[in-house]
Amino acid sequence: MDTQARPQGEPGAARRDSTAAILAAAERVFARAGFHGARMAEIAAASGLPKANLHYYFGTKDRLYRAVLEDILRQWVATAAAWIEPGRDPTEALAGYVRAKLADARRRPGASRIFASEILRGAPLLMPYLTEELRRQVAEMGVVIEDWAARGLIDPIAPPHLFFAIWAMTQTYADFDVQVRAVLGPEADDDAIFAAAEATVTRLVLRGCGVREDAGPQREDRQ
Amino acid sequence: MDTQARPQGEPGAARRDSTAAILAAAERVFARAGFHGARMAEIAAASGLPKANLHYYFGTKDRLYRAVLEDILRQWVATAAAWIEPGRDPTEALAGYVRAKLADARRRPGASRIFASEILRGAPLLMPYLTEELRRQVAEMGVVIEDWAARGLIDPIAPPHLFFAIWAMTQTYADFDVQVRAVLGPEADDDAIFAAAEATVTRLVLRGCGVREDAGPQREDRQ
DNA sequence: AACGAATCTGACCGTGCGGTCAAGATTCGG
DNA sequence: CCGAATCTTGACCGCACGGTCAGATTCGTT
Numbered sequence: 001m002d003t004q005a006r007p008q009g010e011p012g013a014a015r016r017d018s019t020a021a022i023l024a025a026a027e028r029v030f031a032r033a034g035f036h037g038a039r040m041a042e043i044a045a046a047s048g049l050p051k052a053n054l055h056y057y058f059g060t061k062d063r064l065y066r067a068v069l070e071d072i073l074r075q076w077v078a079t080a081a082a083w084i085e086p087g088r089d090p091t092e093a094l095a096g097y098v099r100a101k102l103a104d105a106r107r108r109p110g111a112s113r114i115f116a117s118e119i120l121r122g123a124p125l126l127m128p129y130l131t132e133e134l135r136r137q138v139a140e141m142g143v144v145i146e147d148w149a150a151r152g153l154i155d156p157i158a159p160p161h162l163f164f165a166i167w168a169m170t171q172t173y174a175d176f177d178v179q180v181r182a183v184l185g186p187e188a189d190d191d192a193i194f195a196a197a198e199a200t201v202t203r204l205v206l207r208g209c210g211v212r213e214d215a216g217p218q219r220e221d222r223q
Numbered sequence: 224m225d226t227q228a229r230p231q232g233e234p235g236a237a238r239r240d241s242t243a244a245i246l247a248a249a250e251r252v253f254a255r256a257g258f259h260g261a262r263m264a265e266i267a268a269a270s271g272l273p274k275a276n277l278h279y280y281f282g283t284k285d286r287l288y289r290a291v292l293e294d295i296l297r298q299w300v301a302t303a304a305a306w307i308e309p310g311r312d313p314t315e316a317l318a319g320y321v322r323a324k325l326a327d328a329r330r331r332p333g334a335s336r337i338f339a340s341e342i343l344r345g346a347p348l349l350m351p352y353l354t355e356e357l358r359r360q361v362a363e364m365g366v367v368i369e370d371w372a373a374r375g376l377i378d379p380i381a382p383p384h385l386f387f388a389i390w391a392m393t394q395t396y397a398d399f400d401v402q403v404r405a406v407l408g409p410e411a412d413d414d415a416i417f418a419a420a421e422a423t424v425t426r427l428v429l430r431g432c433g434v435r436e437d438a439g440p441q442r443e444d445r446q
Numbered sequence: 447a448a449c450g451a452a453t454c455t456g457a458c459c460g461t462g463c464g465g466t467c468a469a470g471a472t473t474c475g476g
Numbered sequence: 477c478c479g480a481a482t483c484t485t486g487a488c489c490g491c492a493c494g495g496t497c498a499g500a501t502t503c504g505t506t
Binding site for chain 2: 032033034035036037113116117119120121122123127130131134135138157158160161162163164165167168169171172173175176178179180182183184185196197199200201203204205207208210
Binding site: 041 | 492493494495496497502503
């Protein structure tokens with residue numbers, strides 16, 4: 001926009017501000033249009049900087065896209081697996097995990113959409129992450145699940161498929177929000193949607209795992 | 224390919240053969256690349272016909288894409304809602320619906336991916352379908368669910384969100400198959416994956432709804 | 447103040463791709 | 477068997493869009 005907001009910046013401030021603005025704009029545009037559908041000119045306009053500027057900082061469209069993806073994954077990985085840990089009570093852990101994923105879907109839907117769109121393309125860039133980091137993480141969390149089952153806290157279940165189910169159910173509220181809203185009609189507001197989503201998904205997961213529901217989630221009032 | 228396969232065709236046979244080949248090829252290419260990522264030349268190559276031929280039959284890329292989408296929706300709608308019907312037993316109906324959706328995801332993953340990619344784009348073309356046909360269908364199926372609940376056959380649940388969950392869990396095996404395979408590793412074959420998927424999803428849905436599981440699915444052996 | 451480095455920007459370029467076209471080949475109706 | 481309609485092509489076009497560049501402007505340092 002205009003320069004007056006940065007009268008005397010610390011060194012490298014311009015770089016930081018510009019790249020942040022570009023990344024934010026790129027995340028929005030890539031989320032709605034996908035990699036191929038997104039236009040560099042559109043991202044430039046959305047970030048309030050001239051197109052040549054994007055190339056100054058990121059070189060090519062492909063590199064900008066990778067930067068966005070990495071930014072997303074960084075946060076993704078950081079918050080994941082904080083819930084499914086050995087010490088926890090299964091009910092609390094599973095409900096907490098679902099709640100965290102839903103909150104993420106609501107707060108940063110673009111990230112989920114970019115991830116989805118990348119997997120739809122065959123995950124050309126994410127493949128290493130999927131086969132290594134994610135696979136290892138699922139294996140670790142699977143041990144926890146199986147331990148709970150061995151101790152009789154939940155019924156035996158195929159851990160990876162349980163996670164596929166949880167991811168699918170939660171991310172659908174980010175990726176397919178258009179469909180959700182179309183089906184629910186215009187009178188459904190965000191709060192109502194996500195409250196009902198949390199109640200439903202939590203119930204399917206907890207009951208599906210066969211945990212005792214006595215110490216269940218605080219409230220499951222709204223239908 | 225070569226002409227010898229059609230020595231004496233009935234009228235319009237060429238049109239039917241060519242359009243069918245083009246539609247099939249287009250579905251494959253659009254599924255992996257999305258609308259913007261797909262190249263007309265690629266579809267042409269995949270269909271074994273020269274590019275100009277696609278334009279002869281479909282005019283523009285956009286119209287070809289619409290044709291593919293309509294083809295998908297036609298079959299989609301036809302098979303849906305055959306399961307969630309008033310007369311049925313909830314266990315049988317829900318398990319059957321899940322099984323049908325999973326079979327669809329396995330048999331025609333491209334269709335599911337194109338649908339997903341279209342919704343990710345904001346559903347520019349599908350919006351009428353979503354707000355009218357699908358919305359009405361969900362409302363009808365919701366009545367059935369609520370009727371089951373009223374008769375004490377299942378617990379009360381928010382019907383639309385139940386369907387969102389079922390769609391998400393089943394379609395994830397088509398849309399995100401790359402992720403599924405990456406996480407499960409190379410030793411997991413199709414049969415094993417879908418058997419475990421069916422067992423897991425069915426369990427979450429049936430228990431989530433609180434139906435008695437006596438007459439449950441035939442087998443749930445494999446992990 | 448002054449000079450080099452970093453940042454910014456409008457104007458420009460090459461090409462990949464959707465779409466066209468006109469001429470040739472095949473099929474169809476009578 | 478002939479003329480008309482349908483179908484099949486390779487060659488070609490225009491332009492949208494990713495990327496470049498050189499000159500202007502601002503920043504950081506002494």
